[in-house]
Amino acid sequence: MDETIFFYEPDDPYGFLSNFACYPIVVEEEKWSSTEHYYQANKFLKSQMRDEIKYAGSPDEAFKLSRHYEKHIREDWSSVKLEVMKKAIFEKFAQHPKLAFLLLNTEDHELKEHSHKDAYWGDGGNGKGENNLGKILMEAREFLKEIRPYNLIRYVDSSILPTEWGTFALHGFVEPENQQEHVALTLGKWTADSAVLTRLHSECLTGDAFASMRCDCGYQLRKSLELIAKQGSGVLLYLRQEGRGIGLLNKIKAYHLQDDGDDTIEANLNLGLAADMRYYDFVEGMLSYLNVKKIRLLTNNPEKINALNNCNIEITERVPMVEGINPYNFNYVETKAMKMGHKIDIGPEGQRFRANAKTYN
Numbered sequence: 001m002d003e004t005i006f007f008y009e010p011d012d013p014y015g016f017l018s019n020f021a022c023y024p025i026v027v028e029e030e031k032w033s034s035t036e037h038y039y040q041a042n043k044f045l046k047s048q049m050r051d052e053i054k055y056a057g058s059p060d061e062a063f064k065l066s067r068h069y070e071k072h073i074r075e076d077w078s079s080v081k082l083e084v085m086k087k088a089i090f091e092k093f094a095q096h097p098k099l100a101f102l103l104l105n106t107e108d109h110e111l112k113e114h115s116h117k118d119a120y121w122g123d124g125g126n127g128k129g130e131n132n133l134g135k136i137l138m139e140a141r142e143f144l145k146e147i148r149p150y151n152l153i154r155y156v157d158s159s160i161l162p163t164e165w166g167t168f169a170l171h172g173f174v175e176p177e178n179q180q181e182h183v184a185l186t187l188g189k190w191t192a193d194s195a196v197l198t199r200l201h202s203e204c205l206t207g208d209a210f211a212s213m214r215c216d217c218g219y220q221l222r223k224s225l226e227l228i229a230k231q232g233s234g235v236l237l238y239l240r241q242e243g244r245g246i247g248l249l250n251k252i253k254a255y256h257l258q259d260d261g262d263d264t265i266e267a268n269l270n271l272g273l274a275a276d277m278r279y280y281d282f283v284e285g286m287l288s289y290l291n292v293k294k295i296r297l298l299t300n301n302p303e304k305i306n307a308l309n310n311c312n313i314e315i316t317e318r319v320p321m322v323e324g325i326n327p328y329n330f331n332y333v334e335t336k337a338m339k340m341g342h343k344i345d346i347g348p349e350g351q352r353f354r355a356n357a358k359t360y361n
């Protein structure tokens, strides 16, 4: 096991692990302001004491009240307290995905509550305590590794990203299976009830970075960031799925076939690849880290709508993304509409390019 991570005060670097960190939990329909409130109240069977602790102004106060009433602790407490603590800890990470991702980020480090006062839940200050709280946290971490969405994606880190449309936050993620990296750009704030303006954008180096005119990706990327900035809040998930999942070099091979007359589907198939090899299940984890449950999705692609519905994400609205139609991408966009069911209304503006559409299919 890697070197030990010590925690104690809620404001410490790993303070989120402490029961004194204020993360509310709901247990059997009862709301508790912290796991400490829940744990301390469960020492007592008398409702008056339970309620006094339950509504204490802070975890500290809940702890002190429990000491004040310690003569009234339930007789079976020593035989049930481990289960009560485990319930509190597992509910905390189940109900706060961001904390679950941070717990997983402790990887295989030993977790120890460095408490001079407590050799049962903590390490007793001299490292010789039982550290039962640390053991439950490590047990919760192992459990999370096996369940969706935590088995599909890991959060890595975040930073600030000033752009010409506004200053976004940049969040990095990685799929543990294949180490594939993905990022999310976020702007503004929202609650779990908000319908967040969201773009799922598949990486397209040629469009996104080289301003290629033979597809619509670059235009859509820039428009999405502009719309999110105008809205004042939103999410752009930048998924490393170059070439509809076939990769950059295969996309160049496909482009070569398209230069010779294939359309964007035929080219993939003639390379022995599927028309679209993208998968989106890990997106559930990225959006749960970002506390996004409802979205207004910027897309023309019904496949993305289906995929997100399978990720327990509610799509309140599809916001069309018909951008940058030009002679070089006209046939490509039309093929997406005709053969992939994309909901693209090229409109009279776009139709002007039909006559002089280039052979880039």
Ligand SMILES: Nc1nc2c(ncn2[C@@H]2O[C@H](COP(=O)(O)OP(=O)(O)OP(=O)(O)O)[C@@H](O)[C@H]2O)c(=O)[nH]1
Binding pocket: 200, 201, 202, 203, 204, 205, 215, 216, 217, 220, 241, 242, 243, 244, 245, 246, 251, 254, 255, 258, 264, 268, 298, 299, 300, 301, 304, 321, 332, 336, 342, 361
């Ligand atoms: N194989 C292949 N991939 C392409 C071609 N043109 C663009 N792409 C890829 O297609 C993907 C386009 O992604 P998006 O624009 O996010 O998604 P979409 O499926 O077009 O649907 P929207 O959300 O409506 O834009 C990117 O990964 C591009 O690299 C092509 O001709 N062949």
Ligand SMILES: [Zn+2]
Binding pocket: 204, 206, 207, 208, 215, 216, 217, 218
């Ligand atoms: Zn593209």
